[in-house]
Amino acid sequence: MFGYEFYVDTSRCIGCQSCLTACEECETHRGVSMINFDFLDRPNTIASAAFVCFHCEDPTCAEVCPADAIKKVEDGVVQSALKPRCIACSNCVLACPFGIPKIVPAYEQMMKCDMCYDRTSAGKRPMCATVCPSGALAYAHPDEIARTRRDQPVNTVRFGAELVRTKVFLMAPPGRDEIAIDITDYMWEGEPA
Amino acid sequence: MKPNPLWREEFSVFEADERYVNRRQLTKFLTLTSLAMFAGNIWILLKAWLRAGIPYPMRAVARAGEIAVGGVKLFEYPGPEEQCILVRTSEESYVAYSQKCTHLSCAVYYSALDRRLECPCHRGYFSIEDGSVLQGPPSRPLARVVLERRGPELVAIRMEERPEGR
Numbered sequence: 480m481f482g483y484e485f486y487v488d489t490s491r492c493i494g495c496q497s498c499l500t501a502c503e504e505c506e507t508h509r510g511v512s513m514i515n516f517d518f519l520d521r522p523n524t525i526a527s528a529a530f531v532c533f534h535c536e537d538p539t540c541a542e543v544c545p546a547d548a549i550k551k552v553e554d555g556v557v558q559s560a561l562k563p564r565c566i567a568c569s570n571c572v573l574a575c576p577f578g579i580p581k582i583v584p585a586y587e588q589m590m591k592c593d594m595c596y597d598r599t600s601a602g603k604r605p606m607c608a609t610v611c612p613s614g615a616l617a618y619a620h621p622d623e624i625a626r627t628r629r630d631q632p633v634n635t636v637r638f639g640a641e642l643v644r645t646k647v648f649l650m651a652p653p654g655r656d657e658i659a660i661d662i663t664d665y666m667w668e669g670e671p672a
Numbered sequence: 673m674k675p676n677p678l679w680r681e682e683f684s685v686f687e688a689d690e691r692y693v694n695r696r697q698l699t700k701f702l703t704l705t706s707l708a709m710f711a712g713n714i715w716i717l718l719k720a721w722l723r724a725g726i727p728y729p730m731r732a733v734a735r736a737g738e739i740a741v742g743g744v745k746l747f748e749y750p751g752p753e754e755q756c757i758l759v760r761t762s763e764e765s766y767v768a769y770s771q772k773c774t775h776l777s778c779a780v781y782y783s784a785l786d787r788r789l790e791c792p793c794h795r796g797y798f799s800i801e802d803g804s805v806l807q808g809p810p811s812r813p814l815a816r817v818v819l820e821r822r823g824p825e826l827v828a829i830r831m832e833e834r835p836e837g838r
Contacts, residue, residue, distance in 0.1 A: 541685035550687040558687075563696050 483620055485594065485608065486632055487530060488650035491615040494518070494527035498607035498616055505606045506597045508559065513592040514607060515579055529615055531607060532557060532579045532592035533636075534646035540571035540580050540591075549589070555646045556596055560589035576638050594647075624648075631655055638662060728830035733758055733768070733817075736824050742784040746771070749817055749828045755779060756817050757789070758826070761800060766826055768817035769803050775810040789814065 502512045515530040538557045541549035548564035549571060551557045560571070560580075567587040571580040580591045595605035599618075608618035617624070624632055632648035635657040642657075651658050684690065693701075733747045733756075745758045747768075755771040759782050769789065771779045778793035788806060789798040796808030803814035816832040 538685055542680075547683045549685065550690070551685050552687045557685075564694070 483604075483618055484624075484632075485531065485605070485647040486614075486617045486619060486624055486628075486650060487533075487647060488615050488617070488628070488630065489528035489530075490630075490650070491613045492527050492529050493613050493615070494525065495612060496529075497610040497612065498529050501606040501610040502592075505595045507593055507595065508590055511583060511590060513581075513590060515577075515592075529607070529611075530577065530579065531594065531605070531616060531647060533577050533643075533649075534594065536644040536646070539574045539576060539643075540589075543570045543574040545570060552596070554600070556594045556599070557591075558593050558596065559591050562586070562588055565589055576636070576641070576643055629653060633658055636660065728828075731828050732822075732825045733819070733828050734766075734826045736821070736826065744782045747828075750831060756828075757782060758817075758819075759789075759800060761787075766819055767800060768819055768828065769798070770815040770817065770831065772815075773810055774805075774812040774814060775808070780814065 496516060498514045499512045499516055502508075502514045503510055505513075513531070517528050517530075519526045519528060534551075534555055534557050536555070538549065538551055541551060541557060544560070545568060546560075546564045546566045548560040548566075549557065550561065565588045567582050567584075567589065569582055569589075571589050571591075572578075572582060580589050582588070583590050595603075595607075599605055604618040605616075607616045611617065621632070628650065630650035631653050633651040633655055634645045634648045636643045636645065636649070637657055637659040639662060649658060682692075728750050731747075731749055733749065734745050739745050739758070739760050741760050741763060743760050747756055747758060748754055749756045749768075756768055757771045757780065758766060758768040760766050769780070773780050773791040773793065773796055775791065775794060775796050778791050780789040780791045780796075780798060782788075782800070783790045786797075787800050789800060789803070791797070791808065791810070794809050796810040797806040798804065798810070798814050799806055803816050805811070805813060818829045818832055820827050820829050
């Protein structure tokens with residue numbers, strides 16, 4: 480599967496949560512689901528979103544790790560924290576702009592999506608991408624995505640002044656070449672009473 | 673573009689750039705290496721014990737007059753591929769030693785000029801009279817082959833092991 484990339488399209492997510500169950504079957508972290516799944520605004524909408532790790536080009540989680548436990552391998556996949564090194568300090572959890580890493584208290588270790596490294600490194604698709612019925616999580620060739628999707632795959636996210644390039648693509652409206660997120664916008668809770 | 677700070681280089685996020693040996697790796701290395709050394713020493717000890725019980729064979733190594741005074745003959749004793757060196761030091765005296773230097777097992781040679789056995793590897797010299805160390809890194813004398821004259825033949829009877837040192 481040379482040249483295959485991961486595409487996340489949250490607008491396609493139907494909230495079936497197959498990916499969560501499939502993820503638990505992954506050999507690298509059996510029994511623990513690494514998908515970040517959210518209902519966006521539960522009282523008002525059925526919209527849901529499933530995310531995997533975006534595997535940043537310059538992974539903030541790894542850079543802030545005081546124990547040097549988070550490593551990026553040659554093919555650009557950022558791995559879970561190495562068990563012998565991880566001290567479960569949660570620095571990565573706080574640092575990740577996408578909120579992906581999670582501390583698993585039972586193991587005292589940070590675990591995150593490693594793009595099913597046992598599978599993708601052997602030419603197979605990640606577990607979540609094999610089960611997703613709607614293509615919200617897809618592991619496909621860029622040509623296939625260009626042929627079948629109207630949206631534009633984007634792997635540049637701007638958080639204020641910080642530009643983050645990722646390995647995983649997000650689907651953006653056509654014509655966009657980056658996604659800009661204004662954090663302060665989300666923190667706005669309305670005019671004070 | 674800003675130059676990379678030192679921590680980026682020393683604690684690279686890339687697995688391939690990792691250069692430091694961590695504590696666990698070092699501990700594992702030390703433990704396993706000492707275990708291997710221990711096992712190796714036990715093996716050497718067992719081998720020496722097993723070997724001690726085997727009696728030496730008798731073997732005719734040369735005929736009298738076969739080599740000239742100051743001449744040398746190589747032979748294998750007690751087993752094959754265990755090279756020994758026979759030297760005729762004078763008209764009536766013959767000496768034989770294992771050719772294996774007691775330092776690192778290089779083959780020693782007889783120097784007729786200086787009347788000593790010389791190891792070319794690290795310049796260890798042994799006395800031709802009794803095989804004791806004259807100079808150099810070896811700490812033990814050469815193992816001597818005890819010879820006996822039987823009619824016209826020189827017969828090797830046994831090895832004289834002197835592990836107690838010089």
